[in-house]
Amino acid sequence: MSDQTRIVAEAVVEEDAPRSLGRDVWDQFTRHKGAMAGTAVFLFIVLAVIFGPLIHTIDPTYSDFRARNQGMSWAHPMGTDNLGKDMLAQVLQGGRTSLLVGVVAMAIAMFFGTLVGVLAGYFRRLDGPLMRLTDLFLALPILPLLLVIIMLFRDTLRSTFGPETGIFLLIVFIIGITSWMQTARIVRGDVLALKEREFVLAAKSIGTPAYRIILRHIMPNILSPIMVSATLGIATAIITESALSFLGLGFPSDFPTWGRLLYDGANFMTITPSRVFWPGLVLSLTVLSVNYIGDGLRDALDPHIRGR
Amino acid sequence: DGHSERGSDGQLNIIYWQAPSLLNPYLSGGTKELEAASLVLEPLARYDETGTMVPWLVDEIPTVANGGVSEDLTQITWTISEGIMWSDGTPLTAADAVFTWQYCTDPAGGCAQLSNYNGVSNVEAVDDSTIRITFDEPKPFPYGPFVGAQSPILQQAQFADCTGEAAPTCTEENFAPIGTGPFIVTDFKANDVATFEANENYRVASQPAFATVNFKGGGDAASAARSVLETGEFDYAWNLQVEPEILTQMEAAGQGEVVSAFGTSVERLMVNFTNPSADLGDERGTVAHPHPFLTDTAVTRALSLAIERNILVEAGYGAAGRPTCNVLPAPEVYASTNNDWCLEYNPDEANRLLDEAGWEMGDDGVRVKDGVRLSVLYQTSTNSVRQGTQALIKQMWEAIGVETELRNIDGSVFFGGDQSSPDTFQKFFADIEMYTNNFDGTDPEAYMGNWACSEIPSPDNLWLGNNMPRFCSEEYDAMVVEMSQTAALEDRAALAIAMNDMLMDAGAIIPLIHRGGVSARAASLEGVKMNEWDSELWNIAEWSRAE
Amino acid sequence: MSDTLVEVRDLRMYFPIYKGVLRRKVGEVKAVDDLNFDIKAGETLGLVGESGCGKSTTGRAILRLYDPTSGSVSIDGTDVVQLEGNDLRAQRPQMQMIFQDPQACLNPRMKVADIIAEPLREHSDMSAEQRRERVNELMDAVGLARRFANRYPHEFSGGQRQRIGIARALALNPKFIVCDEPIAALDVSIQAQVVNLLEDLQKELGLTYLFISHDLSMVRHLATRVAVMYLGKIVELAPRADLYNRPKHPYTQALLSAVPTPDPTVEATRKHIILQGDVPSPAKPPKGCNFCTRCPAVMPICKEVEPTFKEHGAGHFAACHLLEQDQSEAGELSQKQAETAETPSQQGETT
Amino acid sequence: MFAFTIRRLLISIPTLLAISFIVFAILDLAPSDPTGNLPLTIPPEVRQQIRDSLGLDEPFPVRYALWLKQFFINEPLNLIEGWTGWQFGDGDRLRVTSWATRSPVVDLIIERLPQTLWVVGMSQVVAVIIAVPIGVISAYKQYSWFDQIGTFVSMVGFSIPTFFTGLVFIVFFSVQLQWFPSIYDTNHEVTDWDSFVFQIKQMIMPTMVLALATAAQLSRYMRASMLDNLQQDYVRTARSKGLTERVVVTIHVLRNSMIPVVTVIALNIPTIFGGAIITEQIFRVNGIGQLLIIGIQGADIPLVQTLTFIFAVLIVLFNLIADVLYGILDPRIRYE
């Protein structure tokens, strides 16, 4: 009507600048104290593990027999083990393996879990068979299976990829292949719900083919449960590897991982406490920080909490 | 000793971290089963803590001198002592021994102690107390059957229906055999716990001092040691393969002490004289293809010299190990002193030897000769002490320019002898492998026979054979034959030493450590005589609780 | 205006019910049961009825978002029920849908421009530049500022979101649009905006609507003809004025009387027909006439024989036994029945 | 509900058969050898003979069929005979026999069930007792210090491997304080107060190790579920009725929140058997888990096959139980 009205209307329309969804999520994430602390710790550990060996240059496999079972000192900040190997170097080296195991195993699990979940959720005909398959995997007792697979394929892989890569691939593959089921179930549930959402129906009415609906509409919307599963997956994979070490099924003994170091050091707990303290600490800190990151992600990606 | 009454000392708690799976030593060759069963089942004679054979259910050991062994060395006659009773009150007779022989040699029974009856053509009961054993050919050492923990006597009455294919189905019998020993089984939980109580019919009236035995299994060695040395929950713990410093620290708690004894076990490196390269396909690891460098004695000698054995002992064995340069380090009479050069850690000499032999140090720190790199694949079974040893040796060898790749294989695969697995210690598809071997009793004849040419594992004999290095020498084979015909102890000893030295000189075996058994006993436990030649519990009847 | 664009014949959409140990099919939800109607080019057919009566299912079956159990739907001469795969895809641009929930029908993780451009990407080979141009046109058409193109749906109000959905539906120049309760989730003040927009677009672009709603007053405002559904069936279909002024079917009558008027003076005097009981489940429709369980004028025949859907007067279709008798008499009768039944009662319910 | 249960049971039959085949096949492929752990003094010929006597050389399908028959027909018949005293046939059936102990595998398992059930069962109970209040309070006072600490502690609990917690417990409580035995006495029988106290003492450490790990997880579920339900409209309704907060939370919300948690607990039980392997190993609670480990280490294939398969049955069974429980607890769900 009047000029004034128009001015007022303009003023209202000219609201906050467009913000991307990613930014929203990030904003929310940064507001989660636990998640931020977790991210900081996790980044620190990752960086330390990657660049640490450049600074602390002692070879983790070198045993200085004269300096065995030492406590913390400048030369050996985390002490040495019973063969005189430097613990810091081993923790750093072990961290590379443990973290890589965590990340790669998680990636494998996420891949299979998402694939199976999306296919089962989206295509009615595949639902039955794929869910039976999931049930079957869930019902497979992992431990004996792990043992047998490790025994079966260890040598083949060793000769193809070398002793360390081979066993790494094996362990990572096994942990991955036995831990995708939860993700698959969650993803399937979400896809089933999403499939009924009107925007998927809208895409169908447009004539978008199934695979593009999946890629364009389904995948981005199941990202949040996948991300959360992923963080949990990293933590679980690291723990599983350490349990494998306990049962003697993990990496070769000269190939340190945090779980292995913790296990090997356990009996020395009262002689050189630093031998269990440090691997235990980094292991827990990593799992803890990853968990907190997952918590933060869950909150940040949850539209209810973020508010619209 | 001061205790005179049977069963007056209450309960004895023993922990074997590997739990026995049954109590019939004929159906399981495992040490844990053998020793658990030795509370109940007894042989005619056994070895004491010095390795001396002592009469057990007999009055004396038959020898040629006392007429117990025939002049042609083909027969041995044992006479059971007066008044030996089974725990059910029936007398032990020669028929039981005959039965035991039949039981073990039944082809369908799968007897694990069959080798003790090698060459036995007949066992007969001459009368109730006289057992006569006849051999196919002269046996200079006729003490295989019914001697030692491996070959105790079963009660015929109990096992009569359990021969051949029925043997494994007799769970009740296998879990609770009736014996002549100081204890009888009251309850047995496979792989978990066995309980025993004193045998009322035991031949020594005042023994055993303990009324019951709780024989627990499971867990790991370190915690077993802890339960005796630190928490005092148990009286005796067996086979404590734990890093020595841990044991030392636990001992400091004052609840008990570590006991050890040496037998014939030697942790050794086997050197592969054949080429294990996978490129050779089916001919891999056969004598047709000699190893590219390990047949060079300069190399094997250098490898041996470069190992500081003291460190290996210190790191992994402590009081239970000592450096050795012989594959046959005991008993005393058989031990050679000709190879003691290896006791001294001498990398300079090793380097010199290699230089001399033309192995040039390459840029990458690995010696090369004629394009062949001194690079070895070094395998062993999975076990933390072994892996520690591996790591140390790897470093020692790298110091003299030998590249080392380590590999460990699960014990049940490595020692499993599966034809289809490439990882068995017999196939030996590696350059060096490490394990421990020993022999039962005190006679090395069969043991030294392991390195005869005929013992070489190959596809033809389905890789069954004990000559892992694939060492083959006519001279050595001749000595093996000679030993089987020699009866006099001194001559046998000389032969054994010569054979040992020949193996050492050829570099077929690099002995590392003479290993002993390590156990722990509570401070209050008396009478323990640690024995590596027989069951550790051989004299459990004499054990008692200190006041 | 007179030629028929959409022709629905004997359309049935049954959803199977599986039960028991072997998951055998034990029955069907007759969500849509034997529908026959036409929609003329350029008109708006209103489809009203209570929740669960099968309105959405009808809309979706017509657009082949469901595979109908039987029947045919021809749109502009093509029977879409028979089409498969790429043929169906090729047909999609001319038939589009606007959805009930403007929040749910937009992918929360796509930008507005991408949402509107999606049909273009699927069905044309425009360059990115051309697409942007077309998106801008569309945003203008539905009254969205161009600068919103890079925002996400959650940054809009309900009415604006619904405009996005409309822009998307318009992208491919469809002839026929099914509006499935496009205003039900909106606030009163915004409903009017959307309805006006739909009307304007129809005028400009010559669109044909199937307008699904349970808001009878909005349908009255918007529709050319109105169909009333009850339990999977159309019980009455007539031109707007005819239906609102002279409803023939007792259900339509009850429905109309139940709508509150925002006028206290009218409300104070208005007679309400209060139906008793609830709508039966479409899995177990009653025998005979579907409405017989709640009908104030129920007769014995209603519980036995299903009435046929017939024309009663020019363009006025209905399915009721009352109308089978003398037309005028029946009309009066139903009126009378309705009046007697309006007294609110505490009597037991019929279900 | 009944039809649903029956249906699920029927579906689980092919699943279990498939699992039994996979388990059997994989273990069969394993290059492990039951004679591998025998002393080296036993010569190869003797080993071969032992192997022969174990029937290792039959072809695969024959052994699988035999095992199926033994496990699915002979063993159940045997159990029924044992319980009821009836006699089927001559009672002389071939049973699944362990290679190492030469005794029927099922007997071994039955012998070990009590300690496993005691420890695992108790740990679940303790875990629930710990986790439920923590979860409830954490959710009710979301972001309070209690919640923050609870979150932190449960995540720490989740992140430390049980083998480590177990060892720390032993060093602290058994060695230093000498409060509890480090080794579980499976022969112990509760006859009077003292022996009961002893039983409690020896159960404390293994139970707590397991319970803490489980409680850490469970309390997170509990919290999430409570948070979910606290937002529901019916909570407002309950408050509007003038009910006290205690009643609102402990009756209205808790009951709803327990529904998913109960199923989590049910699903957790079979995995706990797996997790108990390590705990059993550490404290020598020689139960089912330890039996499996021994079987694996000793390459006792029949034992491992049977145990593995029983685990699979447990998992399938508890899945079913979880679903049925869900249906019982939540009146909205009537599986049809």
Added chain:
Amino acid sequence: MRDTPQPLLDVTALKTVFHTRSGDVHAVNEVSFDIAPGELVGVVGESGSGKSVTMMSLMGLLPKSAEISGGEVLFQGRNVRGMDRNDLLAFRGRDVGVVFQDPMTSLNPVFNVGYQITDRLRKYMGLSRADARKRAAELLALVGIPDPEQRLRDYPHQFSGGMRQRVMIAIALACDPKLLIADEPTTALDVTIQAQILELVRELRQKLDMGIIWITHDLGVVAGIADRVLVMYGGQIVEQGPVAELFANPQHPYTRALLETLPSVTEERSERLRTIEGQPPSLNAAPSSCSFAPRCRHAFDRCLRENPTRIDVGPRHDAACWWDPATGGPRNV
């Protein structure tokens, strides 16, 4: 429309603020109204205008993030905000009944309907279990649920939407409340079912003689049942008056606009629907100007400067607006 000396409920200058991560939300701003016993007051307004929050503030049923930052609530002369815990619980339990919008989620799915009615009865009427069940059955019969004894044992999901809403009403009526607050109780229901419920309420009102606050955004519903109407916008009451008066003679531009947007079922179509352009107000700050001004056709400078006070425009009829529809110009206040 009786003039009672003491109103049943008297609300003065009620203010409620939500403290959220993205700042404060002033959901209720200085809301004042009263209600007499036996009176039915309709509350209308678009979504987000603060209808629910106002009522929940009265009851003390706000989420933790909310704070009542001012105002007074007197129930029969007693100050509700000053009550201690037990009194407040008793106030909620005995004096007031609430019916919420969504009948499915408002009932606890895992308890049977009987339990959900009787827990209140046992607590606030001191009835024994058996008596409470008897009374619950009576209540179900009262709200027109057939076979009430049987149905007490059923769970909420076993009822249809309309029946559930009847159950909610039964729960609300359980302790003979003096005030019934119905928060959009028919929004989720179909028209024919809504008609059933409205009929029921009309009837109950006569029987039970209690004050009723009926929240809705359907002006039609209000027109049908209310005595008096409150119109809310942006957390404020912008107009209130007797129903006939308010519909016939709306004073606030918002009320007028709202009425204009509606098409009618009974009348032939108008050419084009009137709309209210613009956005609902942001509640991030307490209003300093008229919050409807940005969308108002009649806004002038004063509207932007000063938040209008409620001005009496007729008998018991007031509006918060500086513009006078009668003159078409500013009001002289």
